[in-house]
Amino acid sequence: MSLDAAPHGRLSPLNRRRLANFRANRRGWWSFWIFLVLFVVTLGAEFIANDRPILVSYKGELMVPALIDYPESTFGGFLATTNYRDEFIADEISANGWVLWPPIRFSYNTVDPYVAFPGANPPSWLMSRDVVCQRYPQGLADPGCLPGNFHVLGTDGTGRDVMARLIYGFRISILFGLVLTVASSVIGVAAGALQGYFGGWVDLIAQRLIEIWTSVPALYLLLIISSVIAPGFWVLLGILLLFSWVTLVGIVRAEFLRARNFEYVTAARALGVSNRMIMWRHLLPNAMVATLTFMPFILSGSVATLTSLDFLGFGLPSGSPSLGQLLEEGKNNLEAPWLGLTGFFTISLMMTLLVFIGEAIRDAFDPRKTFR
Structure with a gap:
């Protein structure tokens, strides 16, 4: 199973079927375009x-x-x-x-x-x-x-x-979530691939280390580090990256464990193909199916985490355009309901669009789904 396009720039039959399944999910298709328009518009917030x-x-x-x-x-x-x-x-x-x-x-x-x-x-x-x-x-x-x-x-x-803060806050939330999602996906896919392909002691030791790391109370550690280090975009990104990369490790590990003994992998080894090339060209495309399916949900979780930290006062510096700080303004000014309602509806719309897009991507990569 490959994600590559057919020669001469044309989509392969498999990718055409995936695109058709994605478009067949009308809710996810329109959510994708609405989210894309909002994101592109807010990228030019200065204008x-x-x-x-x-x-x-x-x-x-x-x-x-x-x-x-x-x-x-x-x-x-x-x-x-x-x-x-x-x-x-x-x-x-x-x-x-x-x-x-x-x-x-x-x-x-x-x-x-x-x-x-x-x-x-x-x-x-x-x-x-x-x-x-x-x-x-x-x-x-x-x-x-x-x-x-x-x-x-x-x-x-x-x-x-409030409108200006909303536009800038939407942009910084999505950019933060995208950078965190891509970085955590790269690390998580690499770690899961190494565990699943080599197995044995590599897999055993790595799994025990991940279990120890995931048992650390992430929220308390985040609050402690944020209170000691001056908060900022890249500081928060690095702190959240310490814990978010684990999300995809189990999925990618399972795909590599399942496929590492397939006949085409065994044949590649017999022909002298290096382990790196086998992992990159033969096994990674299969693992990317599950990875792409989960990425919209990781993105929504990253945005929700940043909003929560900003609301608690441990996120971006005070005065930054943040949806969490907009919710905090609504809490501090109960006589001004438009503040809380604006933040609530914006975050609700953002999360809804991302979830619908994730469902459409899941249907697109589901081999049991057929488009008629």
């Missing part, structure tokens, strides 16, 4: 929600503030950083060029000083435009009081836009 313009044309020069930091001296100021929402900078750019803003004029850490009420503010569409804009310096005539400045999902307790 959707940002307190800096996407493009600025100033005195004939085209700039990209969304990606490049320009000092205020570029626009006639004297500060090291540029506040494009400042009245002086806005007037200077308007007089010498034009500016293109993103749909949402707030980044994940932007505090809006002109919110209608102190603390958490409800979504702008629940309030009249007069109430939303009354605190701006020039009232309704202020050019900053535009739909791009409205808070579609409200603000949190510190005046940060």
